[in-house]
Amino acid sequence: MTRSMLEKLPSFVGKTIARIRPGLDRIVSERTGLVTVPSSLVVDSPAFANGRSLAERCTADGEGISPPLRWFGVPDRARSMILLVEDCDSPTPSPMVHAIVTGIPIKMHELVEGAMHEHDGAPLLGKNSYFKARWLPPDPPPGHGTHRYVFQMFALDYVPQFEGHPGRSLILRALDNHVIARGQVIGTYKR
Numbered sequence: 001m002t003r004s005m006l007e008k009l010p011s012f013v014g015k016t017i018a019r020i021r022p023g024l025d026r027i028v029s030e031r032t033g034l035v036t037v038p039s040s041l042v043v044d045s046p047a048f049a050n051g052r053s054l055a056e057r058c059t060a061d062g063e064g065i066s067p068p069l070r071w072f073g074v075p076d077r078a079r080s081m082i083l084l085v086e087d088c089d090s091p092t093p094s095p096m097v098h099a100i101v102t103g104i105p106i107k108m109h110e111l112v113e114g115a116m117h118e119h120d121g122a123p124l125l126g127k128n129s130y131f132k133a134r135w136l137p138p139d140p141p142p143g144h145g146t147h148r149y150v151f152q153m154f155a156l157d158y159v160p161q162f163e164g165h166p167g168r169s170l171i172l173r174a175l176d177n178h179v180i181a182r183g184q185v186i187g188t189y190k191r
Helices: 011-016 168-175
Strands: 042-044 069-072 080-087 096-104 147-156 179-189
Touching: 042 147, 069 147, 080 168, 096 168, 147 168
Parallel strands: 042 179
Antiparallel strands: 042 069, 080 096, 080 147, 147 179
């Protein structure tokens, strides 16, 4: 099990900060310049339905492994794919980054369960909000309510090159004026 300090918080603390949430309008795919890009990618998971709970094994209360994902509808002119997973309900000013995966070949249409584990190679993992190149398992504070984890997939018209493991700000620059299609699926978790 992957345990952290958040699960040990008393639920009254979570309830006290329950209104502190960035919201869906703060995730990357809702930024100016991206909202006009067609939402033509279909993203789903065999492990959870859109808007439904993630399996406990994918959270800090379980094994902490990343869920499997699939996507369809990649445009012919796409050259690469980027996945960004954000918690739009984290008690932080901006959504918390749970995973970044870059350099996904356009012929690849899935990530298997556990694929977002720290390693070098293609696809390349970016840094989560804890500055680790791996899946950050959902770990909402008790009493904070349901958190939405948005798995955002972007099709790009080029292959961005990164030195090391990029964070959210480098991903934003790579996406700028290069996203030709996007899609998302939302998993939830509540402690």
